[in-house]
Amino acid sequence: MASGIGEHRLAGVMFLLAPIASAAADASDIIFSGGFEWVCSPQLALPDGMRTWQPVGNISYGSDTTHVRPNVNITEWDNLWGFSSVIDSVPVSWPGFSDAPAPTLRNFGKWNYVAAHFRTPAAPGNLSGRFGYSEVPSSPPARVTMAISSACGDFAAHLPTPGCLKADVEAGNALVFWHFSTTAPDTACPLQPGADYYVNIMIANPESVVPQAVVVGMNSVWQP
Numbered sequence: 162m163a164s165g166i167g168e169h170r171l172a173g174v175m176f177l178l179a180p181i182a183s184a185a186a187d188a189s190d191i192i193f194s195g196g197f198e199w200v201c202s203p204q205l206a207l208p209d210g211m212r213t214w215q216p217v218g219n220i221s222y223g224s225d226t227t228h229v230r231p232n233v234n235i236t237e238w239d240n241l242w243g244f245s246s247v248i249d250s251v252p253v254s255w256p257g258f259s260d261a262p263a264p265t266l267r268n269f270g271k272w273n274y275v276a277a278h279f280r281t282p283a284a285p286g287n288l289s290g291r292f293g294y295s296e297v298p299s300s301p302p303a304r305v306t307m308a309i310s311s312a313c314g315d316f317a318a319h320l321p322t323p324g325c326l327k328a329d330v331e332a333g334n335a336l337v338f339w340h341f342s343t344t345a346p347d348t349a350c351p352l353q354p355g356a357d358y359y360v361n362i363m364i365a366n367p368e369s370v371v372p373q374a375v376v377v378g379m380n381s382v383w384q385p
Contacts, residue, residue, distance in 0.1 A: 201236070201276055201313035212363055214314065215273035222246050223262025235266065238279035238360065242381045255279040256290055256383045263295055263380035270374050271303070271367040276313040276359045283355045285341045290383025292336035292360075303375045304329050304365040307336045309350050313359050325350035329365040336379070 205212040220230045220241065228247040234240050243252030245261035256279075269275065294305055306328045312319040320326055324347055327336045337360075339350040352358065362379070364370060 205274060205314050207316075210272065210367065212272060212274040212314075213270065215270055215275050218269065218275070219267045220244075220247075221265045221267055223265075225262070229267060235275055236278060238277045241266075241277055241379075255281070256288065257381060259290070259384065260380070260382045263293075263378040265295075265376060265378040267376050268374045269364065269377045271364045271370045271372070274314055274361060274363040276361045278313070278357065278359050280357050281341075281352050281354055285352075285354050286385060287340075287342050288383060288385055289338070289340035289342060289349075290381060291338040293380045293382070294330055294332055294334055294336055295378035295380060301366075301369050301371075302332055303370045303377065304331050305336070305377060306330070306363050306365045307379075308361045309337050309339060309352070309358055310361055311356070311358055314361055315359070316361055316363070321351050321353075322347065322349075324348045 201214050201216075203214050205214075216234065216236050217232050218235045220233045220235070221228060222245060225246070230244075230247045238255050239252040239257065241264045242257035242261075243254065244264070245258045266275070292307060294307075306316060306326070307330070308316045308320055308327075309325045310316070310319045311321070316326060316328075325337060325339075330336055337350050338348070339352050341352055341354065362377075364375065364377075
């Protein structure tokens with residue numbers, strides 16, 4: 162491996178991280194190589210400041226704040242929405258549980274971004290679903306931006322349609338609605354069978370949020 166490149170193996174997936182000093186990328190310049198290997202930028206240069214990739218987090222579910230799964234690899238969808246409680250031992254593959262207690266990231270760095278990879282099935286039928294945002298209150302409240310993209314850390318250049326982005330959303334509101342139907346509205350996010358995507362999430366108002374890390378819950382509801 163070339164000098165200066167760090168190799169991280171998480172749950173059988175390899176990520177190649179370029180040195181942070183030279184790795185700041187525009188949000189439209191994220192590389193996706195497909196299959197089981199892809200590149201997530203350690204940092205994104207966005208108009209309101211830099212965002213650092215957060216591949217690990219502490220997860221609780223629903224209203225249970227006393228039981229936490231520590232140091233979870235949050236680069237994969239199944240490790241978040243594939244569980245409904247901390248006692249689950251085997252994840253349910255995408256789209257995971259429907260309308261289960263929301264996975265709550267308890268240490269989402271306000272200057273970080275999260276990118277959770279998933280692959281759609283070859284024959285999804287008319288499967289559709291949506292995300293919702295719940296938050297343990299901070300002062301002032303944290304707002305989030307979510308995008309479903311074919312690229313890790315992308316919020317603009319590689320979205321299937323503009324409907325795959327929900328920006329600056331307050332807690333208690335819906336986020337991205339995704340589908341495989343050809344008749345869904347333009348405000349929805351169309352997915353393709355047998356394709357790789359990322360759910361990319363960041364705090365939309367980091368400068369006004371006081372704590373360095375916030376508690377963010379993202380529920381996922383789907384139907385066949």
